[in-house]
Amino acid sequence: MNRLRPKASRWLLGSISGLLGIFLYAPILVVIVFSFNTARHGTGWHGFTWHWYQALWHNPVALAAARNTLILGVVSTLLATFLGTMLGLGLHRAPFPGRAFFSWAILVPVVVPDIVMAVALLLFFALVRGWLGLFALGLGTMIAAHVTFQIPFVALVVRARLAGLDPALHEAARDLGASPAQAFWRITFPLLWPGIMAGAMLAFTLSLDDFVVSFFTAGPGSGTLPILIYSSVKRGITPDINALSSLLVLASLLATVALVLLERNEATLSNRTANA
Amino acid sequence: MHARDPRQASLRAALLSAPGLLWVTLFLLLPLVLIVGTSFLSRGDYGQLERPFTLENYQRFAGFGSLGFDPLYPLIIARSLLLGAATTGLCVLAGLPLAFFVAGLPRRLKTPALTLVVIPLWTNLLIRTYAWQILLAPEGWLTRCATALGLLTPGQSLYPGTLAVCVGMVCDFLPFLVLPLYASVEKIEWTLAEAARDLGAGGWATFRHALLPQIRPGLMAGGILTFIPATGQFVVPDLLGGAKTVLLGNVIQQQFGQSHDWPFGSAVAVLSMTVVLAGLWLYARSATQQGEGLFP
Numbered sequence: 093m094n095r096l097r098p099k100a101s102r103w104l105l106g107s108i109s110g111l112l113g114i115f116l117y118a119p120i121l122v123v124i125v126f127s128f129n130t131a132r133h134g135t136g137w138h139g140f141t142w143h144w145y146q147a148l149w150h151n152p153v154a155l156a157a158a159r160n161t162l163i164l165g166v167v168s169t170l171l172a173t174f175l176g177t178m179l180g181l182g183l184h185r186a187p188f189p190g191r192a193f194f195s196w197a198i199l200v201p202v203v204v205p206d207i208v209m210a211v212a213l214l215l216f217f218a219l220v221r222g223w224l225g226l227f228a229l230g231l232g233t234m235i236a237a238h239v240t241f242q243i244p245f246v247a248l249v250v251r252a253r254l255a256g257l258d259p260a261l262h263e264a265a266r267d268l269g270a271s272p273a274q275a276f277w278r279i280t281f282p283l284l285w286p287g288i289m290a291g292a293m294l295a296f297t298l299s300l301d302d303f304v305v306s307f308f309t310a311g312p313g314s315g316t317l318p319i320l321i322y323s324s325v326k327r328g329i330t331p332d333i334n335a336l337s338s339l340l341v342l343a344s345l346l347a348t349v350a351l352v353l354l355e356r357n358e359a360t361l362s363n364r365t366a367n368a
Numbered sequence: 369m370h371a372r373d374p375r376q377a378s379l380r381a382a383l384l385s386a387p388g389l390l391w392v393t394l395f396l397l398l399p400l401v402l403i404v405g406t407s408f409l410s411r412g413d414y415g416q417l418e419r420p421f422t423l424e425n426y427q428r429f430a431g432f433g434s435l436g437f438d439p440l441y442p443l444i445i446a447r448s449l450l451l452g453a454a455t456t457g458l459c460v461l462a463g464l465p466l467a468f469f470v471a472g473l474p475r476r477l478k479t480p481a482l483t484l485v486v487i488p489l490w491t492n493l494l495i496r497t498y499a500w501q502i503l504l505a506p507e508g509w510l511t512r513c514a515t516a517l518g519l520l521t522p523g524q525s526l527y528p529g530t531l532a533v534c535v536g537m538v539c540d541f542l543p544f545l546v547l548p549l550y551a552s553v554e555k556i557e558w559t560l561a562e563a564a565r566d567l568g569a570g571g572w573a574t575f576r577h578a579l580l581p582q583i584r585p586g587l588m589a590g591g592i593l594t595f596i597p598a599t600g601q602f603v604v605p606d607l608l609g610g611a612k613t614v615l616l617g618n619v620i621q622q623q624f625g626q627s628h629d630w631p632f633g634s635a636v637a638v639l640s641m642t643v644v645l646a647g648l649w650l651y652a653r654s655a656t657q658q659g660e661g662l663f664p
Contacts, residue, residue, distance in 0.1 A: 109469040112462055116488050119499030175388040182385030186377040194389050201396055205600025207617045208637045211624045216399035240395040243388050303494045318494050325498045337495040348490040
């Protein structure tokens with residue numbers, strides 16, 4: 093083969109990839125940069141300021157939205173992690189009638205367009221409200237909705253983790269005289285814990301990033317940060333919205349870094365066990 | 369596991385799964401059934417759901433409303449599918465060099481590079497999308513450059529419009545395509561390409577016959593992961609498109625929002641869902657026939 097050709101094509105691939113990298117990061121960077129812009133309107137750069145971040149502290153609407161986002165994220169993540177872990181364990185452990193069907197059915201929230209899921213829930217809540225008076229739109233309905241799309245992801249992560257565990261460990265514990273409960277809580281569960289944490293982080297990030305489902309299931313006063321950003325952007329982009337968005341991006345990035353560190357820690361740990 | 373009694377083990381597994389399955393059934397499967405049912409109802413004078421059962425919503429969606437044939441909705445379907453296909457096509461064009469580049473990096477650089485590709489996915493789609501309003505603004509430097517190069521006539525702008533929607537969608541969904549594609553590219557048997565070269569194949573022929581068949585599963589999985597959210601999008605066209613870029617997602621939002629015609633909105637939602645599930649089913653079938661998993 094011609095020796096020059098691969099070098100030239102690597103150079104070409106590298107520059108295309110670099111341009112694509114700029115393309116992927118340009119939107120995130122422009123929002124962060126403009127959150128420090130002195131100018132209230134327009135897209136020109138007029139100077140650096142912290143003003144918009146300080147202003148957020150005194151903006152009751154933004155603070156309420158941040159509080160709602162946090163409550164929604166934490167409560168739905170706790171619920172979904174609990175239910176999803178049990179589901180992952182149940183689906184992994186033994187066959188039961190309907191297991192094949194439900195293994196497919198829990199993938200539905202993963203593949204259905206989020207807008208379809210959102211309006212289906214809106215309709216469901218309205219009908220139940222009409223019959224039973226339950227489910228007034230608000231944080232409660234939003235939590236129910238978020239848990240619904242979080243459960244499958246937690247269950248998938250937990251199940252994958254279970255499939256990677258050595259069943260001999262559990263059996264050894266049993267042979268050494270541990271009861272099923274002891275074998276589970278002292279052997280399986282500690283090994284499963286990183287998987288549960290990873291599932292929880294994933295669920296939390298999904299909740300933090302969701303706009304469409306929240307938008308349709310929110311009630312008066314239960315708006316989240318993404319909803320606030322959307323309604324503000326519809327009126328026109330302002331630097332304080334850029335500041336708010338930058339903080340949300342930062343929160344997502346921190347959650348992602350935590351997830352990556354968790355996985356890396358785990359990988360070195362399992363390498364060590366494999367080598368020992 | 370230690371199942372002394374398989375029936376007891378099966379009961380335990382079912383009991384463990386039950387709360388999660390009940391939740392998903394109550395808050396997802398049941399609502400989806402309800403929306404299918406609602407799509408056959410009529411809208412009352414005050415927006416309430418009414419009988420009789422009717423196919424009217426679907427007829428209206430197909431273009432046959434009470435006022436004769438109107439191509440509005442068939443055009444919206446066509447536009448959604450076209451924009452979804454265009455987004456997927458552009459993502460493939462951009463994703464191929466990116467996946468090959470990352471796969472060719474030294475081992476210790478691969479994971480960081482892949483993480484860099486994925487990070488934007490973890491930040492809010494809404495934010496990444498509205499940022500293009502700033503980047504493509506009429507007075508922004510991208511528009512000025514395009515005008516200076518003669519790509520745009522003065523006064524014309526990149527945003528709002530179909531082009532802006534396309535740019536936003538490609539930016540939002542490119543990582544979805546790159547991930548499964550990378551998994552395929554990583555596993556390529558390069559000796560096949562060398563053999564094709566030795567046998568005198570040119571660059572394109574080598575790619576087409578020696579490499580493409582090897583990365584097809586990743587390309588398909590990535591294409592599906594891109595096409596589904598792109599076709600059902602309502603945020604991106606809502607923020608970047610003008611009045612002319614109404615897609616299926618926007619129709620659903622309008623009908624459940626301002627128009628308050630839930631039966632018609634349900635019909636549109638049911639059709640969108642059907643398109644997605646039918647596509648997935650066809651793909652799963654062809655993948656099992658070729659003996660490939662859904663995600664390589």
